[in-house]
Amino acid sequence: MNLILFTFIVLLGFTSYYFGRKKAYTIQSTKKRLTALPQFYGYYLAIWCAIPAFIIFSLWAIFEPSIVKLLILSDYSNQGYLDDELNLIYEKTKALSRGQFTGEITPFIEASAEKYLSLRSIAQSSKVVIVLSAIIASVAYAYKRISSNSRTREPVEKFLNAVLFTASLAAILTTVGIVFSLIFQTIDFFKVIPLFDFVFGTHWYPAKAFVRDSSEALDPTMYSDTFGAVPIFAGTFFIAFIAMCVAIPIGLMSGIYLAEYASIKVRQYAKPLIEILAGIPTVVYGFFAALTVGPFLKELGTSMGLEVSAESALAAGGVMGIMIIPFISSLSDDVITSVPQSLRDGSYAMGATKSETIKRVIFPAALPGIVGSILLGVSRAIGETMIVVMASGLAANLTLNPLESTSTITAQIVVILIGDQAFGDPKTQAAFALGMSLFLVTLCLNIVALRVVKRYREKYE
């Protein structure tokens, strides 16, 4: 039904476009001067036809279910049901009205199901009527304006401008959405677990929160030693550190080589090949780390008499480092090529070799940009999920031994939220709190990095 109405509105919109344009031609044929190109008359009419209808249509779609629910549940309002029970009754009613109900049918629910169906049909027909009358009214208004040959281009362009502006708000809305989705759960979490315990506690054992019987009241003292995030934060930064130990030397040196030494031909092939590394999905890296690198390191360690966990931080960090190489290499390549040639020429003129020029002149000049690219790499390493989930351990050990397994923020979020979640459970909220800290850390890194890179660009452009 909704689909039919939707297509109908769209069709009407198209028809009114042609109608409006035709009207413009008839005005033209009376030797009157048009105020805009004929198609603007069409756009004007089409906008007036479709937009109010769509607005009513979508508002209806948003509010209809909750109003119907309210009306149905008003029958039960003074019988002392809890919210959950009311929801259950409503779900049962809906299921019964669709004929999919399999449980015991009580007369109450049967009555509500009938009421539900009648309410739905009333809502449907009144929606059609209201939408259609909105179309008629607005088209009549717009048609009158067109006939009197008043301006059409300006309103149409104003409308388009508003659409463009709204679209540009999407980025802000997304950020707001992220903060919004994280903040409430996080606040609820800190109501149960003191912030201090979260930030400074050294035991992370969320599985303990599962043991709780849901009918018991929340007892905060139960969790005093459950959600201490220190091992998680330490593990995150530790693995990121290992990754950067791999990525910075290789990425930076290849960036320098590509920018300063490589012939055009080498550059032409090597650069895109290295960038393939950035295009490989992270789950593939994770598989590679878990199945090839981890066991390989374990075997290597055993042959040297070392005890290496199959899910060592080294395997996850190392593979993550490989993933980050192209980010650092291509960003530092860009940064180095944008260092002005005059600096190089000056250095060569003083008799410096190429490497001396790079080390003493170009590198210091490019340093802010390089630092920015490294910070972006770090932020990516901290936020990387799949490699850690698949290749690193899931138990949070507080360790600085790269051969043991540790866990990270991202891995814990996945472990907690995979499968069914119960909102309102401290365990689920803990994942959101971790997400919030991840978001804040990467946000700071990104802002600093982007600002550094931007400053640097402005300096030489």
Place this chain on the structure above:
Amino acid sequence: MNKNKEQLLNKRYKAEQRFRLYGQSAIFMALLFLTIFIFKIFSTGYSAFQKTWLIVPVNFDAELMMLDENPTKQDIEDADYYEIALQSMWNLDPNANEDQQNQLKRMVSYFFEREIKQELLKDPNLLGKTKEVYLTASDDLDQVFKGNYPRDLPEDQRRVSDYQLKIFDQLVANGKVESKFNISFFTNADSREAELAGIASSFMGSIFSILVCLMIAFPVAVLAAIYLEEFAPKNRFTDFIEVNINNLAAVPSIVFGLLGLGVLLAIFQLPRSTPLVGGITLSLMTLPTIIIAARASLKAVPPSIREAALAMGASRMQTTMHHTVPLSMPGTLSGTIIGLAQALGETAPLILIGMVAFVNTIPGSPMDPAASLPVQIYIWAESAERGFVEKVSACIMVLLGFLIIMNLFAQIIRHKFEKKWS
């Protein structure tokens, strides 16, 4: 003094060479990783495109199938195939004891009943006759046949018993084992049994989420880019929007997963595990990528085009919509494809919104629960069975294939249609 100078110079030249070597070895290392990587995936994955079949004579005994004489098609449809299927496996070794009979049954997939039924449905005249039927071998035997399974392990550490191997070797010697192209890998949905698992469900899941993502992200991103590049006044607010976009491009993907979970699922009550929710989440993620690409290509359109249009009396909106935007489309489209390729490879946000659920049906619309290719890789990689390892690699090959095609397509659009302004 002179000698000292020469020494110093030599030292400097040596340092120069060393530095050069560091650079070369860094590039070499990066390319080496790439090669190992691709080699490893291909060498473990290519065998998944082959599937091992056991050719077993089946006696379509009407009595065992509880069929009367001259059965209708419906009767054949409803008949009991389990007994004849079991019997034909047992016939491989008439002297088998009960335990061995059980092992014989486990040499083929649990699907064998259905495969035999298909054979009869194709040709109802087979009733009462014996015919050799291709049956899917169990994943362990499949691995043995492909040489991926070490046979020299002690028996209690293997999932294939010595007895099964003996029978299997007899079959091989008689030419009753055949390896054919694995069509079911592409047409089957996911399964708990490695030999039957395919990528069809996750493939459709990926396609649906990418389509949803495209339908939302592309229009919004292009409109936003047009506004920011062509109409926005330079003020605090537009600066804020810009900072926001750049930040969003670097926010970890898992945070978008939390957004999907906390807003789309918890507040808007959209159905869990569906490509619809996955696509919306991915579209929020790709939005900044496309906006940045579209802005760059709008910026690349030279001002002379705009000035010419304005001089001819076009309004600013007309100038933008009729001239600037069409000219910027190649760059925007290739940026969009690259953004979609990124979204196609994304796993973590989809796991959070529940697209990891085990789905053994092929989704028909974005509202049906589904997995996606990368999530399928994750699911299979987490399962312990040997047969899944090659499936994972094969799935990775399919995914990488798609990414390569998409990136090539983006390159072609860019090179073929983009005007070079000079």
